[in-house]
Amino acid sequence: MILPQKHSATGTTIFTVMSALAQQHNAINLSQGFPDFPIDERLADLLHEAAKGAYNQYSPMPGVPMLRQAISDDFKRRYGLDVNADTEVTVTPGATYAIYTAFTSVLQAGDEAIVLEPAYDSYIPNIEMNGAKAVPVPLSAPSFDVDWDKVKVAITPKTKAIIINTPHNPTGAAWSRSDWDKLAELVRGTGIYILSDEVYEQIIFDGKEHYTVLQHEELRQRSFALYSFGKVFHNTGWKIGYCIAPPMLTQAFRRIHQFLGFSVNTPGQYALACYLETVRNEPISKMMQAKRDYFLELMRDTPFTIHMPAGGSYFQVAGYERISDMGDMDFAKWLTEEYGVATIPVSPFYSNKKDDKFVRFCFAKKEETLREAVGRLKALSTASLVK
Numbered sequence: 001m002i003l004p005q006k007h008s009a010t011g012t013t014i015f016t017v018m019s020a021l022a023q024q025h026n027a028i029n030l031s032q033g034f035p036d037f038p039i040d041e042r043l044a045d046l047l048h049e050a051a052k053g054a055y056n057q058y059s060p061m062p063g064v065p066m067l068r069q070a071i072s073d074d075f076k077r078r079y080g081l082d083v084n085a086d087t088e089v090t091v092t093p094g095a096t097y098a099i100y101t102a103f104t105s106v107l108q109a110g111d112e113a114i115v116l117e118p119a120y121d122s123y124i125p126n127i128e129m130n131g132a133k134a135v136p137v138p139l140s141a142p143s144f145d146v147d148w149d150k151v152k153v154a155i156t157p158k159t160k161a162i163i164i165n166t167p168h169n170p171t172g173a174a175w176s177r178s179d180w181d182k183l184a185e186l187v188r189g190t191g192i193y194i195l196s197d198e199v200y201e202q203i204i205f206d207g208k209e210h211y212t213v214l215q216h217e218e219l220r221q222r223s224f225a226l227y228s229f230g231k232v233f234h235n236t237g238w239k240i241g242y243c244i245a246p247p248m249l250t251q252a253f254r255r256i257h258q259f260l261g262f263s264v265n266t267p268g269q270y271a272l273a274c275y276l277e278t279v280r281n282e283p284i285s286k287m288m289q290a291k292r293d294y295f296l297e298l299m300r301d302t303p304f305t306i307h308m309p310a311g312g313s314y315f316q317v318a319g320y321e322r323i324s325d326m327g328d329m330d331f332a333k334w335l336t337e338e339y340g341v342a343t344i345p346v347s348p349f350y351s352n353k354k355d356d357k358f359v360r361f362c363f364a365k366k367e368e369t370l371r372e373a374v375g376r377l378k379a380l381s382t383a384s385l386v387k
């Protein structure tokens with residue numbers, strides 16, 4: 001029996017590989033992106049209350065109405081945007097699922113979808129699982145700005161979608177209004193849909209504000225905006241996210257969702273709805289920026305090179321050319337095994353495995369974790385280049 005090859009990625013996702021390696025070697029895990037500090041106790045209490053109450057059966061397919069309303073209110077409060085809770089919001093089991101569902105809503109076999117690389121590792125397999133072709137366009141390292149001429153050349157009559165991620169994983173780069181304007185120029189008059197992966201919308205630094213595709217009136221009409229509560233409330237394991245899209249696109253999205261996941265765990269939705277409406281966290285950018293700054297300060301005493309401080313997300317990319325000339329996969333494994341610090345090599349974020357000799361650190365960690373990890377990295381000698 002021959003099993004079909006549904007996508008071109010080989011092996012297991014790098015996040016699983018590196019977290020497992022970290023565990024195996026008892027290393028400090030700065031690889032996979034998840035916080036190591038607890039969630040707000042009040043949110044945990046709300047989950048407990050919901051599970052002890054009457055909230056344990058299937059939720060409505062689009063999501064618990066109270067949560068969809070809370071999301072709508074949240075977008076009004078934070079962005080001044082009107083989002084219709086009934087016709088524009090769908091709650092999903094995480095953003096990864098929402099991305100797949102959005103691609104599946106618009107792609108057919110033979111279509112093309114543009115991906116700016118480096119890119120989150122699920123995008124290309126998701127496109128290919130739909131029988132479509134991923135068209136990668138490289139960002140310009142080390143600033144990771146978009147080369148608009150390259151995007152223009154990549155667009156063909158077969159292009160059906162383009163996926164954007166801001167603030168960006170793994171580089172931390174964040175788009176401003178002018179980037180969206182440039183994209184709008186290129187897609188005007190075409191049938192191209194936009195998937196806007198904005199899971200790090202609330203983690204943006206140095207006074208910059210997140211600009212969502214929903215604020216761009218023209219682009220909003222053709223866009224799926226995708227979010228994850230995991231990144232906002234430090235509960236990545238809850239796997240609850242949502243999609244905001246205009247009614248026509250939301251209908252298409254729900255046509256797939258109803259036969260894929262159908263619905264999302266109910267007590268989690270109630271807990272999040274109550275939390276959003278009544279408690280709400282402090283904005284987390286400030287707290288995450290303090291972590292980034294602390295991490296960067298510590299890293300000064302190591303031989304890693306920081307080309308650009310992360311502008312958002314919870315990741316910092318660093319070069320290791322003063323330490324070793326190994327490939328990034330080997331380097332990340334070596335660092336985990338020999339120095340007890342796990343990172344993510346950046347080459348798996350490229351379809352052609354382009355190796356710029358960068359690794360990605362997750363700084364969404366307690367100060368003591370960062371201090372201990374960088375303490376170990378300080379032992380790396382600049383004098384001896386490891387072969």
Ligand code: PMP
Nearest residue numbers: 094095096120169199228230241
């Ligand atoms: N997009 C990006 C860019 C991510 O880094 C992640 C990882 N958290 C996701 C989507 C997926 O989010 P979720 O955990 O809600 O599936």
Ligand code: GLN
Nearest residue numbers: 015016031032033034169
């Ligand atoms: N988004 C997280 C990261 O980039 C991990 C998600 C996952 O493990 N699939 O590290």
